[in-house]
Amino acid sequence: xxxxxxxxxxxxxxxxxxxxxxxxxxxxxNLAGGYALFRDELYYLACSDNLAxxxxxxxxxxxxxxxxxxxxxxxxxxxxRMVPALAHAGTVALVGLIVCELGGRRFAVFxxxxxxxxxxxxxAMGGYYSMNGLDIVLWSAALxxxxxxxRTGNHYYWLLLGALLGIGxxxxxxxxxxxxxxxxxxxxxxxxxxxxxxxxxxxxIALLVFTPYILWNWQHDLAHLEFIRExxxxxxxxxxxxxxxxxxxxxxxxxxxxLWAAGLVALFTYKPLQPYRWLGxxxxxxxxxxxxxxxxxxxxxxxxxxCLFAAGAVWCEQRLVRRSFYWIRxxxxxxxxxxxxxxxxxxxxxxxxxDYVAYAEAVGLKPTSNENKELSELPQFYADMFGWxxxxxxxxxxxQSLSPEDQAxxxxxxxNYGRCGAIDYYGRAYGLPKSIGTHNNYWIxxxxxxxxxxxxxxxxxxxxxxxxxESCEKVGVAxxxxxxxxxNNVGVYVGRKLKKPLAEIWDSLKHYD
Numbered sequence: 001x002x003x004x005x006x007x008x009x010x011x012x013x014x015x016x017x018x019x020x021x022x023x024x025x026x027x028x029x030n031l032a033g034g035y036a037l038f039r040d041e042l043y044y045l046a047c048s049d050n051l052a053x054x055x056x057x058x059x060x061x062x063x064x065x066x067x068x069x070x071x072x073x074x075x076x077x078x079x080x081r082m083v084p085a086l087a088h089a090g091t092v093a094l095v096g097l098i099v100c101e102l103g104g105r106r107f108a109v110f111x112x113x114x115x116x117x118x119x120x121x122x123x124a125m126g127g128y129y130s131m132n133g134l135d136i137v138l139w140s141a142a143l144x145x146x147x148x149x150x151r152t153g154n155h156y157y158w159l160l161l162g163a164l165l166g167i168g169x170x171x172x173x174x175x176x177x178x179x180x181x182x183x184x185x186x187x188x189x190x191x192x193x194x195x196x197x198x199x200x201x202x203x204x205i206a207l208l209v210f211t212p213y214i215l216w217n218w219q220h221d222l223a224h225l226e227f228i229r230e231x232x233x234x235x236x237x238x239x240x241x242x243x244x245x246x247x248x249x250x251x252x253x254x255x256x257x258x259l260w261a262a263g264l265v266a267l268f269t270y271k272p273l274q275p276y277r278w279l280g281x282x283x284x285x286x287x288x289x290x291x292x293x294x295x296x297x298x299x300x301x302x303x304x305x306x307c308l309f310a311a312g313a314v315w316c317e318q319r320l321v322r323r324s325f326y327w328i329r330x331x332x333x334x335x336x337x338x339x340x341x342x343x344x345x346x347x348x349x350x351x352x353x354x355d356y357v358a359y360a361e362a363v364g365l366k367p368t369s370n371e372n373k374e375l376s377e378l379p380q381f382y383a384d385m386f387g388w389x390x391x392x393x394x395x396x397x398x399x400q401s402l403s404p405e406d407q408a409x410x411x412x413x414x415x416n417y418g419r420c421g422a423i424d425y426y427g428r429a430y431g432l433p434k435s436i437g438t439h440n441n442y443w444i445x446x447x448x449x450x451x452x453x454x455x456x457x458x459x460x461x462x463x464x465x466x467x468x469x470e471s472c473e474k475v476g477v478a479x480x481x482x483x484x485x486x487x488n489n490v491g492v493y494v495g496r497k498l499k500k501p502l503a504e505i506w507d508s509l510k511h512y513d
Contacts, residue, residue, distance in 0.1 A: 008100055011109045015096035018113040019089040025117075026085035026126050026348075030078045035349040035385040037077055038128045042388060042421025045075055047441060049424070054216030056223045056440040056512055061171035062131040075425075084133035088126025092116045094140035095306045101147040102276060104314040107329060112313035114333065115259050118340035121251040121302045123347045124381065131172045132299070138168040139178055139303030143279075146182070150190075150275075155198045162202030166209025173224075174300055177289050179206070181282035181304070189278035220444065227440065227512045234513045236295045244291060247298020252305055255339040258332070260305055263312030270315055279307045349382065353482055356382070376485050384418070387483030391419055391458060392426030394478035394492045398456050399432055401475065402494075411450035411502070414458040415511055417442055419490070423458070438509040447506055452498025459490050468505075469495035 037045075047055055048066040055063070065083060073079040096113045104112070116122055125133045142164040149157035168175035186193055193199055217224050249257060266273050267280035286304045290296040320329050345351045345359050357377045360367075367375040367383075375383065395412060402410060412427075412435045414420050420437035427435070436447050457465055458478070466472045476492035498505075 011096070011100055011104075011106055014106055014109050015093050015113065018096065018110070018117065019093040022092045022117045022126070023085050023089035026081065026088065027078075029127065029348050029350055030081045030085070033349070034077055034081065034127070035353070035382065036388065037080065037385065037425070039384040039388070039418035039421070041080060041129045042425050043417040043440075044129055045070075045080070046417070046421045046424050050441070050445055052216065053212040054220065054224070056220075056227050056444060058131050059170045059173060059210075059213045060216075061167060062129075062134050065134065066129060080129045081127065084126045084129050087133035087137040088117075088122055090137045091122065091140050091306065094137065094144050095310055098140070098144055098147060098306060098310040099313055101144070101151065102310055102314045103272065104310065104317055108310075108313040108317040110313075111259065111316060111329075111333060112309045114336060115253070115256045115309040115313070116306065118253055118336060119251070119256060119302075119305075120253045120343065120347050121299050123344075125299075125302070127348050132302075135168065135172040135174065136303045138164060138171060139175070140306045142168065142178065143307060147276075155196065158198035158202040159205065162205030163209065165202065165206040169206060169210040170213055174303075177286045177300075178282075178303070179203070180289060181285040184285040185278035185282040188281050223444070223512070230512045232295045236297070239295045239297070241291055241294055244296050244298050248301060251298050251302070253336075253340060253343075255336045256309070259312040259316070260308040261312070262315050263308035263310065266315040267307075267311050270311075272318060273311055273314065276311070279311065283307060346379070349385070353378070353382075353386075376482075378482050380484060383482060383484045383487075387478070387480030387487045388418065388422035389426050390480045390483075391422045391478040391487075391490060392430070392432070394476045394490075395423055395456055395458055396427060396430035396432060398475045398492050398494060399430065402454065406454045409451070410454045410456060411436055411447065411452065412456045412458070413437060415439055415509075416459060418487075419458050438511045440512055443506075443510045443512075447502045450502055452500075452502035453496070455495045455498065457493040457495060460493070462491070462493060465493050465495055468498055468500075470497040470499060472496070 044063065044066055048063045048070060051060070051063060051067060053060055066080070069075075069079060069083055073082065092113045095116045096109045099108045099112045102108075122136065125136060142161055145157055145161050145164060148154075149161065165175060165179060168178070183199075186199060252260060264280060264283065267277055267283075283304050287301060290300050316329065316332075320326065342363070345356055346365055349356070351359060359365075360377075365379075367377065367379040378386075399407060399410065399412070410433065412423055412433060414423070414435060415438045417437060417439045420435040420439070420442050423432060423435040434448060436442065436445070436450060455469075457472075462472060462474050472493055472495040474491055475494050478490045478492060480488055
């Protein structure tokens with residue numbers, strides 16, 4: 001039984017407090033330094049300079065948002081990371097509201113919001129700009145609307161749901177899995193809705209909002225499908241279904257396992273939550289789709305866990321009511337908080353990097369990568385925040401060594417969107433021209449009218465570059481201490497007089513993954 005709205009004031013105040021605390025945690029980390037911009041953040045910034053209805057590796061909504069942020073607040077690290085911090089805080093608030101819809105009170109609100117706040121993957125996605133933080137909060141918003149729809153029966157909420165799903169798709173196409181989960185849950189537990197036009201109207205609205213991205217892909221030879229195919233055959237090819245299962249146990253925070261596991265069981269077996277069994281079917285549908293895929297990353301399931309945290313918290317609150325059980329509530333909450341404090345430096349850059357390395361050695365944390373890359377002292381998540389300024393510095397030194405005539409016709413090229421993004425972002429201070437690249441959307445943007453008379457190449461080998469130019473020489477090396485090993489000791493080359501026009505060979509340089 002859901003308490004009347006007037007009796008939920010304390011719960012709603014608690015939700016606001018916990019969401020604000022989550023946001024302030026991220027803000028404090030970012031104001032303190034937060035290491036530096038992440039590889040993908042540099043690429044996103046470049047994409048926001050080239051707004052379109054689509055990109056090779058993602059839909060456009062997150063780039064529209066980033067462009068707006070840059071217009072209002074600039075593109076400093078703090079400004080760029082404001083949106084993911086707000087998205088994480090918004091997810092905390094929405095899960096708290098979902099708890100209230102399921103009949104939970106203050107303890108349930110506290111536990112569910114705490115679980116979302118300290119979830120490792122939620123913290124990580126709230127710590128840097130990407131489409132993922134927005135994906136999680138949009139799923140949560142759609143789930144909350146579904147619950148209001150279920151409670152009120154007001155069919156106009158289908159219109160809002162359709163709009164949210166459409167925006168979600170325009171942000172990340174994994175919302176298709178959520179849509180599949182909604183459909184299966186309707187077939188199994190809410191077939192009455194399928195006899196009305198409203199689910200189909202919601203689906204049509206979602207498709208309409210998503211249509212610009214479909215058309216963009218059609219106009220670009222189904223670039224996103226090619227990207228997925230290349231990624232699955234390349235950097236994700238070594239992934240297994242066990243990796244997917246294992247990551248469910250780690251990424252949501254091991255200390256949260258009892259809560260979400262209780263939530264999953266409770267949705268199917270606990271009588272007060274029986275009306276919401278469809279949430280369980282929705283979750284299981286998404287899980288099975290990703291599990292069957294075989295190369296899915298565990299983080300893809302993240303948005304679906306909000307309902308499990310909420311259901312688990314409600315079950316704990318309503319079942320642990322005897323005086324002899326009360327201590328379990330507080331003991332568990334204490335363990336979750338204490339355990340999270342122990343692992344927090346591995347999720348948010350709260351320690352200076354030298355202290356982090358010492359901390360990781362002390363607690364036995366080995367560097368990890370989900371792309372089968374060689375690592376050094378840092379996990380890939382942190383290592384990809386280092387080395388970009390140094391690359392821009394090395395390229396700027398090569399550029400400044402050119403004559404004014406050569407600078408005027410010089411193109412700067414790389415085969416890696418992180419390196420290209422670093423040149424575009426950090427190179428502004430040196431007056432460098434926008435880079436061109438062969439990786440993902442940089443290839444779509446083309447050679448920017450450059451002919452290849454003079455080119456600075458970041459990365460690769462001299463003997464390979466020499467095949468393309470009448471003359472080519474190595475003029476520098478970009479080094480970095482804590483970056484990914486393959487991003488250290490990256491050569492900088494100057495090539496002159498490309499043997500074939502750049503536009504003529506551009507198609508052969510394409511690299512999607």
